[in-house]
Amino acid sequence: MTKSHGRGRVWLSVISAAMVAESSFANAAELNILTWEGYADPSFIEKFEQSSGCKTTSTYVGSNDDFAPKLAAGGGVYDIIVPSIDTIGLMRQAGFVQPIDTSKIEGWANVYPEFSTATDVAAEGETWSVPLVWGSISLMYRPDKIEPAPDSIGVLFDPKYKGKIAMWDDKSSLYWTARLLGYDNIYDLTDEQLETVKQKLIEQKPLIRKYWATAGELTELYANQEIWVSNTWTGLQSKEVNALDKGFQVVEFTPKEKAEGWMDSMQLVKGTPNEECAYKFFSFMLNADGQCGIVGSTGYFPVNPDAVSACLTGAEAEAKKVNNIEFVKSLVMWQMPARLDKYLETWNAVKAAP
Incomplete structure (x- = not known):
């Protein structure tokens, strides 16, 4: 399908009108994450907080259609958002997020390239999201x-x-x-x-x-x-x-x-003062504690197969499609309409x- 550069223009104009000019973010070293149920389970989030010194607070969405209105009305509340692959492009077009410096992320090189180079993950010569989990x-x-x-x-x-x-x-x-x-x-x-x-x-x-x-x-x-x-x-x-x-x-x-098929990825909210904690979070979630943790809490599939080599073996690895990227190709993968x-x-x- 040929993608239209004008996709969602009407909705984007509504969003832009609702955005506040000045944002009052949460205190530094306190990450506020807008994400999905199971993506911030204490079983692994507590490990992140202990190792990083960064406190996290998570708010849950029920649909990808929730991200834009919450960001437009939130007054700078959030530091990281976790939309699906059909929504990350809209977040960029609406000006809600900023590019990602992948050199700061441990484990980036081991992410399936089908995700790390996917449309809207990579756009305009920049990387706009960090793949997290798929299914x-x-x-x-x-x-x-x-x-x-x-x-x-x-x-x-x-x-x-x-x-x-x-x-x-x-x-x-x-x-x-x-x-x-x-x-x-x-x-x-x-x-x-x-x-x-x-x-x-x-x-x-x-x-x-x-x-x-x-x-x-x-x-x-x-x-x-x-x-x-x-x-x-x-x-x-x-x-x-x-x-x-x-x-x-x-x-x-x-x-x-x-x-x-879908893939959820982490995006950095534009202007956040908590970049240091955000990049620590990105690295944590792409490595063993984060990938094993989120797969264990949700039942979804890892984006970094190397990170789960110890926690998923044999039948478990097969069930979670580890190194089975052909399964991705069998799905009707989400795209932004x-x-x-x-x-x-x-x-x-x-x-x-x-």
């Missing part, structure tokens, strides 16, 4: 309730499971629906295609129990037996649900329409529909 988005269901075993995204649109379906409250719901409809250009849909996707999602709404926002919320929906099937962040929520031992298990599967503002408008129209 896929699959489907998850209760095999005791849904038979036969599903193999398609279509299970999320099956009237037989009305009231027992959940979908992530994220614009990626458009991608899922577009793939179900057989569209290959899911990040550059035409107006007509977007309209068809919107109508398909509006037709689905009576079947939906909840659009979930966080990993914890989806886990509770299953734990309370409110839902039987959903999309899911592969590896994380199934582990959490099954660990509750509620008398049932959930199973993940990759639909025949393929799974989406060519017309981001139109995609957001469409998704918001779906949610606003009765």
Whole structure:
């Protein structure tokens, strides 16, 4: 797909208007991180704080669409943000982040080059983010309730499971629906295609129990037996649900329409006074304690295979796709939509529909 330099222009202008001219950042040596659940678990964050002398405070997002509004309204609260690969370019275009000096990051050379040189990670002759962790988005269901075993995204649109379906409250719901409809250009849909996707999602709404926002919320929906099937962040929520031992298990599967792939990376908020701590954090997270820690807390896949050589071996390494970059190529990797503002408008129209 040819990327448009004008992508998201309307939304970017709104963001720019909301940005404050002067920012009052947190005190030096105190990193404020805007990130995802499981990415700041005490099991490894405490090691960072002890070794670096830098205190951390983490705020969690439920969607990539949360980053820009929080930064625009935050008045300089955050030092590091951790958006996905389809959002890091927007953060650069909006002027929220500054380039990364990779010479200051221990472990940078060992990151999969498919990530360290990816579009928007590297742009305009600079590096704009530090890859952290990656994975896929699959489907998850209760095999005791849904038979036969599903193999398609279509299970999320099956009237037989009305009231027992959940979908992530994220614009990626458009991608899922577009793939179900057989569209290959899911990040550059035409107006007509977007309209068809919107109508398909509006037709689905009576079947939906909840659009979930966080990993914890989806886990509770299953734990309370409110839902039987959903999309899911592969590896994380199934582990959490099954660990509750509620008398049932959930199973993940990759639909025949393929799974989406993502990579989350760390970005340095423009003007932060805490660069020294930020670079210590980048180095920590790319090495053994950080990579093993975040893989252990989330179930996701490491970006630095060398860093996990001691903590992931044999079957564990195979399950986490260590040195299996071919798996990345099998996924429909996220990209920033060519017309981001139109995609957001469409998704918001779906949610606003009765």
